[in-house]
Amino acid sequence: MKLKYLFIFVLSIWILDVTAKPSEAHEPSELIIYDVWIMPASEGTANLYMTIENRGDHTVNLIDVITSFSASVEEYIDGERADFERFAFVTGETTSFDAAGNTILISEFGDALEDVDAIALTLVFDMGEDISYEATIGAIVAQTPLAKEHELIVYNSWGRFGFSGEGSVSGAYLVIENQGEADDRLIEIQSDAVAYVEIHESSMSGDMMSMSPVEAIDIPAKTIVDLSEESDYHLMLIDLQRDLMIDEVITMTLIFESGTEVRLAVPIMMQPNHATHPSGESHD
Numbered sequence: 231m232k233l234k235y236l237f238i239f240v241l242s243i244w245i246l247d248v249t250a251k252p253s254e255a256h257e258p259s260e261l262i263i264y265d266v267w268i269m270p271a272s273e274g275t276a277n278l279y280m281t282i283e284n285r286g287d288h289t290v291n292l293i294d295v296i297t298s299f300s301a302s303v304e305e306y307i308d309g310e311r312a313d314f315e316r317f318a319f320v321t322g323e324t325t326s327f328d329a330a331g332n333t334i335l336i337s338e339f340g341d342a343l344e345d346v347d348a349i350a351l352t353l354v355f356d357m358g359e360d361i362s363y364e365a366t367i368g369a370i371v372a373q374t375p376l377a378k379e380h381e382l383i384v385y386n387s388w389g390r391f392g393f394s395g396e397g398s399v400s401g402a403y404l405v406i407e408n409q410g411e412a413d414d415r416l417i418e419i420q421s422d423a424v425a426y427v428e429i430h431e432s433s434m435s436g437d438m439m440s441m442s443p444v445e446a447i448d449i450p451a452k453t454i455v456d457l458s459e460e461s462d463y464h465l466m467l468i469d470l471q472r473d474l475m476i477d478e479v480i481t482m483t484l485i486f487e488s489g490t491e492v493r494l495a496v497p498i499m500m501q502p503n504h505a506t507h508p509s510g511e512s513h514d
């Protein structure tokens with residue numbers, strides 16, 4: 231990687247860090263959203279599939295789903311049309327949205343879904359105590375279920391905006407959780423938007439922050455491995471094949487030593503999702 235671009239990248243992280251300080255993330259991180267995919271169906275209507283776990287200590291409500299791909303989003307609870315009167319996620323429970331029970335139906339998008347690999351969505355939650363949480367997530371467009379088993383789940387993913395060109399780099403951040411009984415390792419990452427992806431480890435030597443590629447990262451059984459912005463590890467997107475613009479998505483496949491492959495859509499953002507008060511101020 232050319233030193234100049236590395237410098238620009240590090241500088242941009244530093245500028246964002248001091249100007250757009252992300253608020254404390256404990257509220258949204260208690261809401262785990264994964265296996266998000268969308269199946270295009272006939273006549274401009276598609277089912278949104280996803281799993282949401284509430285690990286917080288109080289019930290939160292989904293009050294809206296927004297996507298620029300659609301003029302209409304309908305919600306059904308146990309087959310009954312509900313339209314976002316409030317969908318409750320009870321503490322400690324895991325809720326799946328599929329085509330049968332709890333359903334989110336996205337329509338009026340014409341045939342655009344057939345032309346893209348993934349779309350960005352924003353889920354709006356009422357977290358209680360006057361706090362709202364707008365979670366921007368990516369959904370893979372697929373004809374078959376994304377995951378057959380849920381031993382490895384990936385959430386809180388986002389990629390930093392960046393421009394393509396020779397020597398271009400950007401960062402991607404996520405959390406990997408191994409819910410299984412067997413240790414695993416993340417050994418390779420592929421993405422449609424970049425030439426290649428490296429796993430980087432950050433370290434401090436004196437006052438200087440530096441980062442270097444590592445071959446793989448251990449994902450032990452029953453462990454959460456943090457590759458978020460604040461952690462020691464991140465994914466480095468190298469040689470951007472196109473500009474990564476805010477509200478776009480890139481697709482990524484995480485390949486593990488066990489042979490498991492996790493496909494996900496990663497939204498491009500300025501900073502990670504975080505909860506806010508109605509005034510627009512960050513919650514902290």
Ligand SMILES: [Cu+2]
Nearest residue numbers: 430441465466
């Ligand atoms: Cu890096």
